[in-house]
Amino acid sequence: MSRSFTTVKPGLQTCVQELPGRIGFLEQGFPFSGPFDAWSFRQANLLVGNDRDAAALECQFVGPSLKLDTDCLIAISGADMRPKLDGEAVPMWTTVAVRAGQELVLGAAMTGARAYIAISGGVATEPVLGSRAVFHQAGVGGHALVAGQVVPLGDNGNAGGVFTIPEDKRPVFSKDKCWTIEALKGPNDDWLSEETVKTFFSAEWKVQAKSSRTGIRLTGPEFGFSKRALNKNADHGHDPSNIIDHGYPLGAVNLAGQTPIILVHDSPSTGGFINPFTVASAALWKLGQVKPNEVLKFRSIDRAEAGALRAEIDRSTQVGVLDRV
C-alpha cells in the first residue's frame, strides 16, 4: 500500500524542504532553497528515525491541517503552533505515534515563525534538479501545499521508538523580540565608510513586514559609503550601492540603495548590489524564526568563531542527542 498524507487545510505557506537543497544550479539562477531553520528541521527528522536531511514540511506563520493516510511516526519542532492530533494537544520536540486516518492540526505561531513536521519515511515528492526542496515563488520542486493535495511518503524504514530532544539541545528562541545575529565582514565592507561599518554592528535593525524566504528586509540607520563606492568605473552603475553583477552569498546583507535585505534560502543568486556583511551559516536558522517588527542586532565574529558555532549545531543535530521517553 502506498503511504501518503492528505492536505485538509494548507496553512499560510507549507512547503516540502530537504537538505542540502538544490546544489549545482546557482549558475543557472536556481537558489539552494532548503529549510530556513535547519537546526529544528534536522531534530524533527531524527525524532522519527529519518536521516536528518530527509524531506519534511516547513510551515510558515500558520500551520496546516493534515490527515495521515497511514500509521506513522511524526515529530514537530521549531515555532510553537500548538499542534493537536484529533483535537488533543501533542508535545513538540517529541516522537508522536499516529494511526491511519488521524488528523494533525497546527495553528498560528505563538513563538518563532516556522514549524517543521517530519514524518517517518520522509516526504517522497519527485525531486527536481536533484532535490525535493521547494522554491515556491518560481514553482521549482512544486509549490506550497494546497487543500486536497495528496503527498506521497517514503518507506517507514528506521521508525521505532519514542524520543525527545533535551531542552538544552534545542535552538533557543528570543523571548524579548530581539535577536543577536552573528555576522562576518565582507565581501564588500570596503564599499562602506568605516563609521557605517561600526554603526552596522551597534544599531538595532527592525524586520519589515515584507520579509519572506526570498529576503529579510531591515529598517535602520542610513549607510555611508567609501571612495570605492563613490568613485568607481561607470560599468558598476549609478548608485553607490551598485556593483557589476556578482554572485550573492547565502546570508549576505545586500544593500539596495539604502535598504538592507538579508539574502536567504530562496533569494536571488546574483545581482548588481553590494553585500557588505554576511550572516554566519550557524546563525541562519534564527532568521527563519524571526517575525516582522522584531529587532536584530548583529555581532561581529571571525571565521574561527563561525566554525565553532557550526560545530556546536552539528553536535546538537546528531542521533546521539535523542533521549528515549
Added chain:
Amino acid sequence: MLYDALRFFPGGDRAIEVELGDEMDFTINFIVHKLVAAVRDAKFEAVVDLIPELASFQITYDPDIMSYEDLCREVEGIYAGLGRGATGSLPSRLITIPVLYFDDETAACIADYRKTYPEKTPDPELVCELNHLPDRAALQRAHAGTEYWVAALGFWPGLCSLLALHPGARIIAPKYNPPRTHTPKGAVGIGGALTCIYPDATPGGYQLIGHTPAPTYDGAQRLPDFKDSLALFRAGDRVRFAPVGLEEYEDIKARVAEGSYRHDIIDYQVFSVDRYLDWAKAQGAEG
C-alpha cells in the same frame, strides 16, 4: 580593467568572491569562465557550487573540508597555470530569439510605472536619448544588429546577462530607481551595458524595449527544447534578436501555447576567441 592578480573577499564562512577585474568586458568575462571551468575540473571535495559572473565568480565551499586560506591559494595556483589573456576556441550555440520591439505588453508595463513616477521618460525614448539614436527604428536596428554573448545567468532561474559582441553596438541604460514590482514574462530589457530577457514575471530594473513570445525558461519542461534543462541558455552561448511583426509574433505565441514551438538553435558552431578579438579590434578601428 583586468587586475594584475585575483582579489579574494570572504562572503561569510561558506562563500568566497573572487574578482578578476572591474569592467563589463568580453575578455574579462571569458577569462572568468576559463578559470571557473578549471576550478570545476580540479574537483575539490570542498567546492559545493560555483557562479561565474561578469568580472568575478563566487565559490560556495565547505570550510570543514578546506579552509578559506587554502582554497584561495589553490585557486591562485590554478590561475597562474592558465596563462594570461583570452585565447582558444569553444563550442558555442547560436540561438535566435524573435522579438516584437515596442510591443503593447511592455508599453503597458511602462505606462503603469509612470502612473506612480510620471517624471520617468518612457524606456525606448530614454535609451534613444542616452545613446544618441534618432528614433525607435534606429534603436531596433542597433539592438538587433549584433550577436550577444551569454556572459552569466542568475538572479532568477534562466535570467541571462547578454553582452553585445559588436563593439559598435554597445547600448547603455540606467536601471529603474526604484525598481518595478512587476515585469512581463518575455520582456527584453537593457540595464548598464547588458541586455536581458525576463524568463518569468518578476520584479525588475532594466529599461524595456520589446517582448519575445519564445520562452527562455520552462519549469514544466513542456516544450521539446527544454527536455534536458529548465533554462534555455548556458554561459558561452550566443544570442541574436530577430525583429518580427505582430502576425508572426501571434503565430509563435500560438505554437508555444500548443507545445509545438521549436527554438532556432544552431548547435554546430565553434567560437574562436582569437579571431573574434581580432575582428572586434578591426571593427573598433573602423568605427
